[in-house]
Amino acid sequence: MSKISFTLNGQPKTLSIDDTTPLLWVIRDYFGLTGTKYSCGMGICGSCTVHINGQPKRSCRMTVSEVAGKDVLTIEGLGVKGLHPVQQAWVEEEVAQCGYCQSGQIMTAVALLNDVPDPTDEEIIQAMNGVLCRCGSYQRIRKAIHKAAEEVK
Amino acid sequence: MSTSTHHLSRREFIKLGSGSTVALILGINWTLAKGKDVEKAPTLFSPNAYLSISNNDSITVVMPRSEMGQKIYTALPMILAEELEADWNKIKVVQGDLNQIFGSQTTGGSASIRTQYDRLRRAGATAKTMLVQAAAQEWSINPNDCWAAEGFVYNKVNKQKLSYGSLVGIAASLPVPKDVVLKNPQEFRIIGKAYKSLDGLAKIDGSLKYGYDFKVPNMLTAVVARIPRYGNTLKDFDSSDALKIPGVKKVASISSGVAVIAEDTYSAIQGRKKLKLNWNSGPFDELDSKTISLRLHEALKQKGTILKQDGNVDAAKIASSQTWDLTFEVPYLDHAPQEPNNCTAYIHEGVCEVWAPTQSPGNAFWGAKLITGFKDEQIKIHTLRIGGGFGRRLQKDYVEDAVEVALHMDQPVKVVRMRSEDIKNGFYRPASVHQVSVGVDSDGIPTYWEHHISGPSNDSSSIFTGGAENLAYAIPNQKISYVMTDLPVPIGAWRSVGNTQTAYVNECVIDVIARRTKQDPVVLRKNLLKDHPRHLGVLNLAAKKANWGSELPENHARGVAVHYSFQSYVAIVAEVSKTLKGKIKVEKITAVIDCGTVINPDGVHAQVEGGVVMALTAALHGEITILDGQVKQSNFHNYPLLTMAEMPEISTHIVKSTEAPTGAGEPPVPPTTPALMNAIAALTGNRITKLPLKDQLN
Ligand code: FES
Ligand code: FES
Numbered sequence: 001m002s003k004i005s006f007t008l009n010g011q012p013k014t015l016s017i018d019d020t021t022p023l024l025w026v027i028r029d030y031f032g033l034t035g036t037k038y039s040c041g042m043g044i045c046g047s048c049t050v051h052i053n054g055q056p057k058r059s060c061r062m063t064v065s066e067v068a069g070k071d072v073l074t075i076e077g078l079g080v081k082g083l084h085p086v087q088q089a090w091v092e093e094e095v096a097q098c099g100y101c102q103s104g105q106i107m108t109a110v111a112l113l114n115d116v117p118d119p120t121d122e123e124i125i126q127a128m129n130g131v132l133c134r135c136g137s138y139q140r141i142r143k144a145i146h147k148a149a150e151e152v153k
Numbered sequence: 154m155s156t157s158t159h160h161l162s163r164r165e166f167i168k169l170g171s172g173s174t175v176a177l178i179l180g181i182n183w184t185l186a187k188g189k190d191v192e193k194a195p196t197l198f199s200p201n202a203y204l205s206i207s208n209n210d211s212i213t214v215v216m217p218r219s220e221m222g223q224k225i226y227t228a229l230p231m232i233l234a235e236e237l238e239a240d241w242n243k244i245k246v247v248q249g250d251l252n253q254i255f256g257s258q259t260t261g262g263s264a265s266i267r268t269q270y271d272r273l274r275r276a277g278a279t280a281k282t283m284l285v286q287a288a289a290q291e292w293s294i295n296p297n298d299c300w301a302a303e304g305f306v307y308n309k310v311n312k313q314k315l316s317y318g319s320l321v322g323i324a325a326s327l328p329v330p331k332d333v334v335l336k337n338p339q340e341f342r343i344i345g346k347a348y349k350s351l352d353g354l355a356k357i358d359g360s361l362k363y364g365y366d367f368k369v370p371n372m373l374t375a376v377v378a379r380i381p382r383y384g385n386t387l388k389d390f391d392s393s394d395a396l397k398i399p400g401v402k403k404v405a406s407i408s409s410g411v412a413v414i415a416e417d418t419y420s421a422i423q424g425r426k427k428l429k430l431n432w433n434s435g436p437f438d439e440l441d442s443k444t445i446s447l448r449l450h451e452a453l454k455q456k457g458t459i460l461k462q463d464g465n466v467d468a469a470k471i472a473s474s475q476t477w478d479l480t481f482e483v484p485y486l487d488h489a490p491q492e493p494n495n496c497t498a499y500i501h502e503g504v505c506e507v508w509a510p511t512q513s514p515g516n517a518f519w520g521a522k523l524i525t526g527f528k529d530e531q532i533k534i535h536t537l538r539i540g541g542g543f544g545r546r547l548q549k550d551y552v553e554d555a556v557e558v559a560l561h562m563d564q565p566v567k568v569v570r571m572r573s574e575d576i577k578n579g580f581y582r583p584a585s586v587h588q589v590s591v592g593v594d595s596d597g598i599p600t601y602w603e604h605h606i607s608g609p610s611n612d613s614s615s616i617f618t619g620g621a622e623n624l625a626y627a628i629p630n631q632k633i634s635y636v637m638t639d640l641p642v643p644i645g646a647w648r649s650v651g652n653t654q655t656a657y658v659n660e661c662v663i664d665v666i667a668r669r670t671k672q673d674p675v676v677l678r679k680n681l682l683k684d685h686p687r688h689l690g691v692l693n694l695a696a697k698k699a700n701w702g703s704e705l706p707e708n709h710a711r712g713v714a715v716h717y718s719f720q721s722y723v724a725i726v727a728e729v730s731k732t733l734k735g736k737i738k739v740e741k742i743t744a745v746i747d748c749g750t751v752i753n754p755d756g757v758h759a760q761v762e763g764g765v766v767m768a769l770t771a772a773l774h775g776e777i778t779i780l781d782g783q784v785k786q787s788n789f790h791n792y793p794l795l796t797m798a799e800m801p802e803i804s805t806h807i808v809k810s811t812e813a814p815t816g817a818g819e820p821p822v823p824p825t826t827p828a829l830m831n832a833i834a835a836l837t838g839n840r841i842t843k844l845p846l847k848d849q850l851n
Contacts, residue, residue: 018399018419025419029374034366035359037540038418039491040572044789047491075359083358090357094349094755097763098222099356100363100491100540129798132789134491134541135222136766137759138797 006067008033009077019065024048026064027074035075035103039132046131049104050074056111075103078110086110089148097135105131109145118149195325200283202254203276204233210304210318212243217255218265219512220248220352221490221539221546222763223818224756225265227350231752232270235343236277236336239317240304246351251514251534258536260512261547261646263719263816266752270814278333280324287323288315338750338811347755364495364510364537365569372497372565373402375558376421378428379410379578382782383641384435387411395424404428407557409550409578414558414566422571437641437782442584445779446482448638449586452607457636458614461622464630466590469601473592477665481589481658482843485777486582486647489792492540493575496555499565500525505532505556506565510539512546520549524556543767544646548580573787580645581777583609585617587658597670599681601630604658609644610637616644619651620718620823624659625688626681642779648767649819652718656823657830657844660714664831665840674713674831675701688715690808691724691745698806699726699743706730709740712831714824721748721820722808725765725828728801729836737833737850739769739801742825747808748815754807757817761805764821770795772826773846 002019005012008031015030024041027033027050036059039047043061050059051073052066079087086109089095096102105128112119112127119127124145133141199205205213214233220226230244249255257268281301288306289296298309305314338344355361380387390411392404400420405412413424470476497508498521505525511517514534521532539546555568570578585608592600602624608617614635621633647653663681667674675696682688692715696702701711708731715724728741744761751757774793778785786792830841839850 021419025417028366029417029419032368033359034362034368037363037492038365038569039493040789042572042788042790045491045794075357079358087357091349091353094353094759096222096350096353096356097224097759098491098539098541099352099361102356103359106357125798129796132491132794132796134489134543134767134794136763136770136795138766138795138800139762139803140759142797142800 004068007071021064023062023064024059033074033076047101047104049107056108085151086148089144093140093144095137095140095144101133195322198321198325200280200329201276206317208318208321210243210316213245215249217249219260221542228752231343232273233277236274237281238301248536258514263818266814282333283324283327284320287320348753363492363540367497369565373414374418374421375412375414375566375568376425377410377412378425384437385432388431388433391429394427398424405561412558440782441780442778449607452636452638453588455636457634459634461633466601466603466630466632469630473600474595476592478590481587483654485584486775487576487579487777488543488545490541493570494551495569496552497567498555498559500559508535509552510537512542516549517552520552521556543648577784580643582647583617583644585654589662599628602628604633606635609640615651617651620655625685649822652823656716657826660827687722687747691722691747695724695726695745710832710836712828714828716824718820720815723820723824725824727828727832729832741802743804745806748817749810749812750814758805760817761821762803765825768822768825775845
C-alpha cells in the first residue's frame with residue numbers, strides 16, 4: 001500500500017493503494033470513470049487508452065505508481081467545454097458501431113492531432129494501427145480524423 | 154436504465170404478458186387494462202407496449218431487442234416515429250427487459266428490422282389514430298378533418314393545432330382501435346433517410362454503460378478460473394494465498410471452475426493468479442486440431458444425410474465432358490467481441506435478478522432458472538448494452554457463471570471474463586470440411602453439383618451447412634449432404650452462421666468452373682442466375698461500381714462473389730495486389746446489398762463495412778486451434794483482428810427496393826471471403842482451399 005497523488009481530468013486525487021494496481025482499474029473501479037475500457041489487458045488493443053501528460057498510453061499496462069505526480073486525462077475529461085473537434089467529427093461520420101473501442105480510438109486520435117495537426121493517411125495509420133475495432137469502423141475513423149483536422153485548422 | 158414512469162407501464166406489461174401475442178395486445182383496450190391507474194389524471198398515454206407519450210410531449214420507445222452496434226436503437230424508433238408522425242427530437246429510447254409481450258426477444262439472424270417492422274408501424278399508427286381522435290373530440294369535429302404531423306394534430310377547419318402531449322389525457326381514455334391505416338411508403342419522411350444515432354453522443358463521451366461498466370450498490374466483482382481442458386473436472390484447489398489479497402472476499406467452486414469474489418476487479422484478478430488448481434484429466438486431453446481435421450476428413454467417407462437432391466448427379470458426372478473434385482476446409486472461429494463476456498446477478502428475497510449484455514434474454518432466463526431452480530416469476534432479466542455480439546451473446550454460459558457465483562453471496566456480483574478466458578471459452582464457428590464435385594458439358598455449361606459437408610455434431614446441421622441448399626445457379630443435377638462427428642469443442646452461431654462456410658465453397662467453385670472453361674466469372678454467374686432478379690441486381694451493380702473488366706495496374710486482380718442469406722442479397726467485388734515482397738494486399742472491396750426497404754441507409758452502410766471487415770479478418774487471420782484438449786489462442790496477439798493498415802477501401806452501395814425490409818448485419822459477411830479468394834486466384838493462380846490465408850502464399 002502506498003499513497004499516490006496525481007491529477008485526473010484536471011482534479012487532484014490522492015489514494016492509498018497497492019501501487020502495482022494497473023491505472024485502468026484505478027480509473028474504473030476507484031473513480032468510477034468507466035469510459036476507459038478493458039478489452040485485452042495486454043497493451044494490444046488500445047481500448048484503455050488515456051493521456052498521461054498529453055501522451056496516449058495504455059492504462060492496462062501502467063501501474064498507478066507510474067502516474068504519480070502526472071496529469072491523467074480520460075475520455076470523460078475531454079471536451080467538457082463542448083465537444084472536442086475529434087468527438088464532433090466522430091458524431092458527424094457516425095464512426096461508432098458498438099462503441100466499445102471508441103474511447104481508445106478518440107483518445108489516440110486527439111493525441112495524434114495534437115502532434116500532427118494535418119496528418120496524411122500514412123500518419124493516421126501509423127498512429128491508429130494498434131487500436132483495434134472488432135466492429136470494423138476503421139474507414140470512418142480515418143475519415144473522421146481528416147474531418148477533425150480540417151476543423152482544427 | 155428505465156425511468157420511473159416506465160416502471161409503471163412495464164409492470165403492467167408483465168401482468169398482461171403471459172401467453173399474449175403482440176397482435177392480441179394491440180387489440181386490447183390498453184387503457185382499460187391499466188385499471189386503477191387510469192383513474193388518476195393520466196400523464197402518460199401508452200396504447201401498447203412499445204411506446205408511451207407523456208404530457209410534456211416526450212415519447213419513449215421501448216426497444217424489444219438488444220443493441221450491440223447494429224444501430225437498431227435508432228432504426229427501430231424510426232419505424233415507429235414514421236407512423237406516429239412524431240417529432241424525432243422528442244424520441245427517447247429505453248431498453249425493454251425480458252417480457253413475453255414482445256414475443257421472441259432474441260437478437261440474431263439479422264431479423265430485428267424484418268420482424269419488428271410491421272409491429273412498430275402498427276404501434277405507431279395506433280397511437281397516432283388515437284391522438285387524432287382525441288383532438289377531434291377536443292375540437293368537436295370529425296377526425297377526418299384533422300391530420301397529424303411532427304408531434305401535433307392539426308385542425309383543417311380552424312387551423313389550430315394541439316401537441317401530442319396535450320392530448321395524452323383524452324387519448325388514454327379512448328378505446329384502442331383494432332384496425333389502423335398504415336402510411337403509403339411513398340409518403341415516408343423518416344424511413345429511408347440517413348438519421349444520426351440517438352445514442353451517438355453517449356458512445357463518444359464515455360457515458361454509455363455496457364455490461365462491463367454496470368454497477369449496483371454494494372456490488373462485488375468476480376473472475377472465474379474456468380476448467381481449461383474439455384472434459385476435465387475440478388479435483389481440488391488451494392485458496393489460502395488468494396484469500397490473503399486484501400480485497401478478496403471469498404473463493405468458491407462453481408460448475409465451470411473456481412470463482413474469486415472480491416471488492417474490485419483487480420483484487421479478483423490477483424486472487425485468481427494466486428489460486429492453486431488441480432484438475433481431473435478427461436477423455437480429450439490429447440485432442441488437437443490435426444486430429445479434428447483428420448476425423449472430419451475421414452467422416453466424409455460416410456454417406457450422411459441428404460439436404461437436397463435434384464436430378465441424378467452420378468449419371469450427369471459420367472455424361473460431363475469435364476469434371477473437378479475439390480476439398481475445402483475452414484477452421485473454428487471465435488467471435489471475440491471487443492467487450493469480453495460478463496454478467497451481474499443478485500439473489501435476494503427469493504428473487505434472482507440478472508443484468509446481462511445478452512442477445513437472448515430468453516436464454517439468460519433459462520440459464521438462471523437452471524442454476525437456481527426458481528419459479529419463472531422469481532427470475533428477472535435485464536438486458537444491458539453490448540460491446541459487440543456477433544452471435545456470442547446468444548449463449549448463456551456467462552449468465553450461468555454469474556448466477557452460480559451469486560448463490561454464494563448475499564450481495565450482487567458482477568462476474569467478468571479476462572480476454573484469455575473469454576477466447577478460450579468460446580462457442581466457436583464450427584470447423585468443417587467440404588467435398589465438392591462439379592462438371593460441365595462441352596459448351597462449358599455446368600451439368601451437376603455435388604457438395605458433401607463434414608462438421609461437428611449439433612442439434613441442427615445448418616450451423617455448418619446453412620446456405621448450401623440455397624445455391625441459386627441453374628444447375629440441373631444437385632446433391633447436397635452432410636455428416637456429423639462428435640467433438641467436444643462448443644460451437645455456436647457466428648455472424649451469418651453456416652453461410653460463412655458454404656458461400657466460401659460455392660462461390661469459389663463457380664469461379665473454378667469459370668476459370669477452367671475460360672468464361673468471365675461475372676458473365677457465367679449472370680447466365681446461371683437468369684431466374685433470380687435480385688441476385689442479378691446486386692451482381693450487376695457491383696460489377697458496374699467496381700468497373701469489372703476494366704484494366705488494372707500490374708499485379709492487381711479482381712474477384713467476385715454473390716450470395717443470398719437472411720433474406721438479403723449481397724455481391725462483392727474484391728481487388729487485390731501483390732507487393733514486391735510477394736505479400737497479398739486487399740486494395741478495394743466494392744459491396745452491394747439488397748435488403749429490401751431501407752430504414753436508415755447509413756446504418757446499412759455501416760453494417761456492410763463492418764461485415765466486410767469481420768470477413769476479411771477471418772479470411773486472412775482467423776483461426777482457433779486446439780492443442781492438448783484446449784484452445785491455444787488467448788488474446789489478440791495470437792487471434793489477430795484486422796488493423797487499419799490492412800484495411801482496403803470499402804465502397805458500399807444499396808439497391809433501391811420497395812420489397813419488405815430484411816437485414817444487413819450478417820449478409821455482407823459470406824460473399825466477402827470467396828470474392829477475396831477468387832481475386833487471389835486470378836492474381837496468383839493459387840486456389841486457396843483452406844482458411845485462413847495467413848502466410849500460405851509467402
Ligand atoms: S485493454 Fe489495454 S490495450 Fe487492450
Ligand atoms: S465500434 Fe465496436 S469495437 Fe469498435
